[in-house]
Each structure stands twice: as C-alpha cells, then as structure tokens.
Amino acid sequence: MITALTDAMTKLIKGLPALICLTIILPSGAWANDPRRIVTVRHQTFAPYELSLKGFVNGIRQSPLSHGVVLEDYNANGDLAALDQFIQALKTRGDVDLIYSIGTQATKRMVKEITTTPIVFTDLGAPETSGVVTDWKGSGANYTGVETRNYVSIGINLLYELIAFKSIGMVYLKGSPSHEGAVAEVTKLSREIGFDYVTKGFALRDETGKKYPKEVIRKNLKEALDAVAPQVDVFYVQISATFSRNFDLFFDSFKTYQVPSAGEPTYIQKGLVIGIGRHKEKFGAQCAEYAVKILEGTDPGTLPMDVGKEFSFSLNIEAATIVGYNPSIDILGAADEIYREIED
Structure with a gap:
C-alpha cells in the first residue's frame, strides 16, 4: 500500500x-x-x-x-x-x-x-x-x-581468460574514487599478467568545483576516447552515469576504430559488445x-563486506558485428544473456 x-x-x-x-x-x-x-x-x-x-x-x-x-x-x-x-x-x-x-x-x-x-x-x-x-x-x-573486492580487475581477468587480448584501454573520471581506484587495480593486474594498459582521464569539474557544461564534457570525453581506442585490442567501460548519458560517443569511437568493447552490463543494450560485472x-x-x-x-x-560473488556475463551480437568482432564458442557459451540488437 x-x-x-x-x-x-x-x-x-x-x-x-x-x-x-x-x-x-x-x-x-x-x-x-x-x-x-x-x-x-x-x-x-x-x-x-x-x-x-x-x-x-x-x-x-x-x-x-x-x-x-x-x-x-x-x-x-x-x-x-x-x-x-x-x-x-x-x-x-x-x-x-x-x-x-x-x-x-x-x-x-x-x-x-x-x-x-x-x-x-x-x-x-x-x-x-x-x-x-x-x-x-x-x-x-x-x-x-x-x-x-577489486571487482573491475576480477572482471578484466575473466575477460582475459576468454579473449587473451594483448592490450586493453580505459577512460576514467579524474577525482572519482571509484574510477581512480579501478585504474590502480588494472595497472597492477596488467603487470602481473603481462598485457598493455592504456588509459586517459578527464575531469567533470573545473578547479573551483564548478561542473563543466555538457558540451565541454562531451569534447573532453571524445578527446580521451580518440587518444586511447586506436591503441588497444579491447576497450573496457567503467560504470558511470556520465558515461551512460554519453555512450553514443563511446559507440562511435568503437565503430571508427573497430574495437570490441567490454564493461559494465548496464551498457549492453546501448552497444557494448560484452557485459561483465556485478549482478x-x-x-x-x-x-x-x-x-x-x-x-x-x-x-x-x-558482518563481512566482501560477500558479493554473483557476476553476470552478457553479449550483444549486433554490437559485435558492427565492430567486426566474431565471438568464439567459449564466449557464446559463457553468456548468461545474449542480445541480438542494439536499442535505439
């Protein structure tokens, strides 16, 4: 009621x-x-x-x-x-x-x-x-x-086991504890496993704390994407409301540079190829x-806090086709959900 x-x-x-x-x-x-x-x-x-x-x-x-x-x-x-x-x-x-x-x-x-x-x-x-x-x-x-604990590096490690990429890219929000923490996680993981990690950050606010206008944020995001995407085999997208609102820029970059993408499942119907993250x-x-x-x-x-164990794995077939990625049988078999199309 x-x-x-x-x-x-x-x-x-x-x-x-x-x-x-x-x-x-x-x-x-x-x-x-x-x-x-x-x-x-x-x-x-x-x-x-x-x-x-x-x-x-x-x-x-x-x-x-x-x-x-x-x-x-x-x-x-x-x-x-x-x-x-x-x-x-x-x-x-x-x-x-x-x-x-x-x-x-x-x-x-x-x-x-x-x-x-x-x-x-x-x-x-x-x-x-x-x-x-x-x-x-x-x-x-x-x-x-x-x-x-370290859920981004866990997800990327799972991704590496399925794809065995040589390099992975990421853009991040400067000043975000979660994004900067993830950058530190993946930097450590890249050294342990032996893949190249390319990343670039940008800020949402100026030095006074005032948020940049939407057009400035989009410009800075596009510049970061253009700096990273051409250099990598796969691109990982962190969770962010800013990224979600501007995912068209990510998708355009993936199409332009023909880079398969992975990351938070929340983006899977927007055009992410592989969604891998917490359920x-x-x-x-x-x-x-x-x-x-x-x-x-x-x-x-x-009560212990590292008790979140459920991960989800999803795949978008149309997004994969657009960037020229042909998912293996292992990828198809691992997917909890398979999406055939990108939402408009």
Missing part, C-alpha cells in the same frame, strides 16, 4: 530540492503496531542503482520480517547539496531503524555523518579508495555492505538479507 507523506516527513523535506521520497508500507502483521522503518538513499537516478533497489525491496518483501516494515526512498537526483541536507536531517530523526545506501556518493557521506543508525550499502566503485572500507572482515562500526539485483537481495539480520539484533560491524 502506498501512503501519503506524514506531516512530520513533509516538514523534514520542505525546502530540499531534487527530492523523490516515497513511503511504502508492506503488509501489516506482527509488527503492525511497531513497524520497522528503513530509509533507502541514493544520490542520482542510475540504472544499476535501480536494480540494486529492486533487489533490496523484493528481498525485504520476501523476508520473514516483511510484515510491518516501512520503506522510505530518497533520491537526490544528482544534487549533492540536497543529499547533504537530507543526511543532516536524517541524523536528527529517531524513527529510522536502518538505512540502505546505494552508491559511493551517498555511502561515503552516510558513514561519516551517521554513526548510530545501522547502514547497509552496495554499489561502491572502489570501497577502499572512497574510505568506506578499511577492513573487509567487518567495519567495527554501525555499517556493513555487500561488495566485491546488481542479487547484490540488492543480499543487502536485504543483511538488513533482516541487523533488525533481528546482529551487530552490523561484525
């Missing part, structure tokens, strides 16, 4: 821009008179985040504690100032039993500012680089999460399992 916002919640969010806050009350039952309240938080709308949220909500619905659980969803829609305001307001509330934090921007702020309410997180690009994880065995604090919906479901344990009394600081 979807309910209207309470007067208290309305006062809480008054004046906060870019807010989507929906309260969902799951079926009443054992906790009907004393419902547990979970707030889900993310800093922007992004397809992988929505999958993680879907997995979490479904996991809570299917759990033994689903009766009498209240879910509130907050999305800052890319407004980090609004996110900060919301977190400050959240600190003063006494009615929240658990926070589900999705993405690096929300999580690194959440664990810094909120030190008593339990937090469960996922979708961190580089948990250690962002400062969230210092010990994967447990935080020793009020938070835990479901992640895969977001299953990670969300695992987070729901952690949430249930915590609501039943488990200390979140004792």
Whole structure:
C-alpha cells in the first residue's frame, strides 16, 4: 500500500530540492503496531542503482520480517547539496531503524555523518579508495555492505581468460574514487599478467568545483576516447552515469576504430559488445538479507563486506558485428544473456 507523506516527513523535506521520497508500507502483521522503518538513499537516478533497489525491496518483501516494515526512498537526483541536507536531517530523526545506501556518493557521506543508525550499502566503485572500507572482515562500526573486492580487475581477468587480448584501454573520471581506484587495480593486474594498459582521464569539474557544461564534457570525453581506442585490442567501460548519458560517443569511437568493447552490463543494450560485472539485483537481495539480520539484533560491524560473488556475463551480437568482432564458442557459451540488437 502506498501512503501519503506524514506531516512530520513533509516538514523534514520542505525546502530540499531534487527530492523523490516515497513511503511504502508492506503488509501489516506482527509488527503492525511497531513497524520497522528503513530509509533507502541514493544520490542520482542510475540504472544499476535501480536494480540494486529492486533487489533490496523484493528481498525485504520476501523476508520473514516483511510484515510491518516501512520503506522510505530518497533520491537526490544528482544534487549533492540536497543529499547533504537530507543526511543532516536524517541524523536528527529517531524513527529510522536502518538505512540502505546505494552508491559511493551517498555511502561515503552516510558513514561519516551517521554513526548510530545501522547502514547497509552496495554499489561502491572502489570501497577502499572512497574510505568506506578499511577492513573487509567487518567495519567495527554501525555499517556493513555487500561488495566485491577489486571487482573491475576480477572482471578484466575473466575477460582475459576468454579473449587473451594483448592490450586493453580505459577512460576514467579524474577525482572519482571509484574510477581512480579501478585504474590502480588494472595497472597492477596488467603487470602481473603481462598485457598493455592504456588509459586517459578527464575531469567533470573545473578547479573551483564548478561542473563543466555538457558540451565541454562531451569534447573532453571524445578527446580521451580518440587518444586511447586506436591503441588497444579491447576497450573496457567503467560504470558511470556520465558515461551512460554519453555512450553514443563511446559507440562511435568503437565503430571508427573497430574495437570490441567490454564493461559494465548496464551498457549492453546501448552497444557494448560484452557485459561483465556485478549482478546488481542479487547484490540488492543480499543487502536485504543483511538488513533482516541487523533488525533481528546482529551487530552490523561484525558482518563481512566482501560477500558479493554473483557476476553476470552478457553479449550483444549486433554490437559485435558492427565492430567486426566474431565471438568464439567459449564466449557464446559463457553468456548468461545474449542480445541480438542494439536499442535505439
């Protein structure tokens, strides 16, 4: 049942821009008179985040504690100032039993500012680089999460076993903890395995912190792609809302230089050839399992965080054909999903 916002919640969010806050009350039952309240938080709308949220909500619905659980969803829609305001307001509330934090921007702020309410997180690009994880065995604090340690290098290693490329390329966002962490991961992996790693970064903001106009970002992205793509056998695309919005530039570069692409599965219907990465919906479901344990009394600081094991592997046949890549029987056999066409 979807309910209207309470007067208290309305006062809480008054004046906060870019807010989507929906309260969902799951079926009443054992906790009907004393419902547990979970707030889900993310800093922007992004397809992988929505999958993680879907997995979490479904996991809570299917759990033994689903009766009498209240879910509130907050999305800052890319407004980090609004996110900060919301977190400050959240600190003063006494009615929240658990926070589900999705993405690096929300999580690194959440664990810094909120030190008593339990937090469960996922979708961190580089948990250690962002400062969230210092010990994967447990935080020793009020938070835990479901992640895969060094997931980018794991994905690229799996890709190497299937393709045995001699060189791989990547562009990245300067100043992004997840992207810069991944660059460090792959640099180390390239030395261990023996392939060439070509990369180039660019910034989304100027030295004052002001975001560049869209046309400047696209220009800088195209220059980075043109610098890397001609030099490599395969191109890896990291997860990024900026990359998703501008994937046409990636696709044009892959066509121009006839380079097969791999990376986050979220791009597979946009024209990525091989999608290889974390299974977001299953990670969300695992987070729901952690949430249930915590609501039943488990200390979140004792729960390990490197428990995300499910990877997905997908293939887009049309994208492969356009760049002249003929997938092997091994690639076809490994694919969990095969897409025949690129979405318009």
